Amino acid sequence: MQRFPETGLSRRDLLAAGAVSVAAGTTGRSARAEGAPLAASANDAVAVEPTRMKVGFTVNGTVKELDVDTRTTLLDALREQLHLTGTKKGCDHGQCGACTVMVEGVRINSCLTLAVMHEGDAITTIEGLGRPGELHPMQAAFVKHDGYQCGYCTPGQICSSVAVLAEIEAGIPSHVTEDLTARPQLSAEELRERMSGNICRCGAYSNIIDAITDVSRSPA
Amino acid sequence: MRPFTYERATSPAGAASAAARTQGARFIAGGTNLLDLMKLQIETPPHLIDVNGLGLDTIEATEEGGLRIGALVSNTDLAADARVRQDYGLLARALLAGASGQLRNKATTAGNLLQRTRCPYFYDTAQPCNKRQPGSGCAAIGGFTRQLGVIGTSEACLATHPSDMAVALRALDATVETVRPDGTARALPIADFHRLPGDTPHIETALEPGELITAVVLPKPLGGRHIYRKVRDRASYAFALVSVGAIIQSDGSGRVALGGVAHKPWRVEAAEGEMPRGAGAVAGALLAGARPTRENAFKITLVERTLAAVLNEARG
Numbered sequence: 035m036q037r038f039p040e041t042g043l044s045r046r047d048l049l050a051a052g053a054v055s056v057a058a059g060t061t062g063r064s065a066r067a068e069g070a071p072l073a074a075s076a077n078d079a080v081a082v083e084p085t086r087m088k089v090g091f092t093v094n095g096t097v098k099e100l101d102v103d104t105r106t107t108l109l110d111a112l113r114e115q116l117h118l119t120g121t122k123k124g125c126d127h128g129q130c131g132a133c134t135v136m137v138e139g140v141r142i143n144s145c146l147t148l149a150v151m152h153e154g155d156a157i158t159t160i161e162g163l164g165r166p167g168e169l170h171p172m173q174a175a176f177v178k179h180d181g182y183q184c185g186y187c188t189p190g191q192i193c194s195s196v197a198v199l200a201e202i203e204a205g206i207p208s209h210v211t212e213d214l215t216a217r218p219q220l221s222a223e224e225l226r227e228r229m230s231g232n233i234c235r236c237g238a239y240s241n242i243i244d245a246i247t248d249v250s251r252s253p254a
Numbered sequence: 255m256r257p258f259t260y261e262r263a264t265s266p267a268g269a270a271s272a273a274a275r276t277q278g279a280r281f282i283a284g285g286t287n288l289l290d291l292m293k294l295q296i297e298t299p300p301h302l303i304d305v306n307g308l309g310l311d312t313i314e315a316t317e318e319g320g321l322r323i324g325a326l327v328s329n330t331d332l333a334a335d336a337r338v339r340q341d342y343g344l345l346a347r348a349l350l351a352g353a354s355g356q357l358r359n360k361a362t363t364a365g366n367l368l369q370r371t372r373c374p375y376f377y378d379t380a381q382p383c384n385k386r387q388p389g390s391g392c393a394a395i396g397g398f399t400r401q402l403g404v405i406g407t408s409e410a411c412l413a414t415h416p417s418d419m420a421v422a423l424r425a426l427d428a429t430v431e432t433v434r435p436d437g438t439a440r441a442l443p444i445a446d447f448h449r450l451p452g453d454t455p456h457i458e459t460a461l462e463p464g465e466l467i468t469a470v471v472l473p474k475p476l477g478g479r480h481i482y483r484k485v486r487d488r489a490s491y492a493f494a495l496v497s498v499g500a501i502i503q504s505d506g507s508g509r510v511a512l513g514g515v516a517h518k519p520w521r522v523e524a525a526e527g528e529m530p531r532g533a534g535a536v537a538g539a540l541l542a543g544a545r546p547t548r549e550n551a552f553k554i555t556l557v558e559r560t561l562a563a564v565l566n567e568a569r570g
């Protein structure tokens with residue numbers, strides 16, 4: 035499959051957008067000189083109409099075709115259009131990890147990526163890991179070890195936890211890995227460092243580490 | 255976020271010429287810095303050019319015995335590469351000290367080099383900032399400057415470059431390879447890549463409008479002990495107050511670059527001659543002419559002490 039199919043924009047559309055930008059750029063600059071708001075950035079002057087595009091990707095094994103505003107983040111596409119509200123919006127700036135999902139098996143912050151950048155990708159959210167009655171071992175371990183209190187960060191914590199074990203398994207080092215040329219160890223210190231991109235305001239951290247440790251020790 | 259049009263580039267030269275066609279267009283790689291800034295309307299590109307499909311995501315050996323790192327190689331993949339872990343430990347360490355696992359999975363080599371400052375006033379669109387809006391003034395001067403630069407600053411801007419990776423690349427003397435909108439390629443030494451703020455803090459690098467980074471090249475391995483020590487307000491997941499990247503040889507000679515102190519990764523080759531005289535002498539030469547503020551003068555002491563710890567570790 036071609037990973038980057040047609041954009042849906044014709045060359046003429048793109049050129050037209052370019053021409054508009056250049057014109058707007060010129061007038062915008064003089065307008066700013068007369069005291070436009072400080073919110074403006076260096077290249078603020080250019081104005082474009084909202085643009086929609088089609089994008090297709092797989093979510094939890096199901097093919098989804100969406101029509102999105104180009105500004106839509108993967109997080110908003112999942113929550114607002116696909117109604118997969120397990121993935122949470124915390125800070126919306128990549129700082130808290132509540133929006134963590136896996137794309138092609140790799141954990142990322144879904145708030146800092148655009149839906150249109152995921153044409154053809156396979157996405158796994160908390161809903162795809164397991165369901166009531168058939169929980170993923172990590173979900174079950176979070177329940178067993180009380181790895182949460184309010185639960186808001188939990189889907190992100192669980193997605194991250196599953197990916198962390200895979201990253202250690204794949205031999206990816208971390209900031210606390212002592213010997214860069216050896217395989218990383220499965221220690222509490224390693225888990226804490228690797229989970230530092232997931233913030234929990236209830237402070238369930240030690241129980242989260244217990245849950246991950248439990249899963250890492252059980253036979254696959 | 256302001257509306258924008260979006261295209262997926264299919265060749266490096268095509269991406270560069272597309273960028274030159276639309277004023278204010280931006281490349282998007284991992285998106286972890288650009289989208290953050292677009293949400294805050296600090297960046298307002300009318301057009302995005304997605305460079306993820308360009309095949310620039312491999313790490314290859316060069317004829318000179320070094321490595322050519324594709325611009326789109328993720329920070330995770332770069333830090334995990336066996337050759338990087340073996341021969342360029344400083345680079346792996348610096349990468350792993352930055353951001354979080356999720357972010358490093360998305361962040362790319364080029365995007366990391368081009369990430370923008372974390373100056374709090376740059377982020378606050380209610381404040382004047384010469385970097386965000388040229389000519390508007392600098393709210394940091396006379397403001398809260400604890401995190402800001404101590405050397406190479408100007409009357410227009412005190413900001414620092416926040417990248418950990420760039421500090422390692424500076425110590426390693428990497429080269430940045432690019433393609434320009436007219437299709438010509440060039441190679442920029444990392445020393446000349448990032449600029450000091452001067453009167454134009456919004457111009458942060460030597461890149462021309464539309465110029466695309468295609469790769470970063472590492473010269474052949476230097477051997478020695480590779481150490482990256484980052485001092486921050488918490489043990490993980492925070493930007494550096496100060497960082498020291500060093501490659502120390504068994505005879506005590508070596509290279510040192512600093513993060514968290516200037517608008518670019520800070521290295522003064524002449525200061526490395528002071529190595530036999532110890533951390534105080536090296537730090538003194540590295541930071542000669544520094545103009546810290548009352549709030550960030552502690553960085554001068556912190557650099558010296560961090561360097562002392564690094565030299566100690568190298569001997570141990």
Ligand SMILES: Cc1cc2nc3c(=O)[nH]c(=O)nc-3n(C[C@H](O)[C@H](O)[C@H](O)COP(=O)(O)OP(=O)(O)OC[C@H]3O[C@@H](n4cnc5c(N)ncnc54)[C@H](O)[C@@H]3O)c2cc1C
Nearest residue numbers: 283284285286287288352353361362365366368417418467
């Ligand atoms: C919460 C948080 C914590 C962080 N902590 C740290 C930290 O501790 N240390 C650290 O070093 N960093 C840290 N970062 C920053 C992170 O490293 C950067 O966001 C990331 O490296 C940017 O890479 P990207 O590929 O996502 O860039 P993008 O956001 O895609 O792009 C950044 C810029 O580079 C340009 N660009 C991208 N690719 C190219 C190319 N090939 N040629 C020319 N221009 C290009 C884009 O146009 C844009 O202007 C943190 C970020 C966040 C959100």
Ligand code: SF4
Nearest residue numbers: 373383384392411412
């Ligand atoms: S220090 Fe630089 S980035 Fe910060 S407010 Fe001043 S001009 Fe802007």
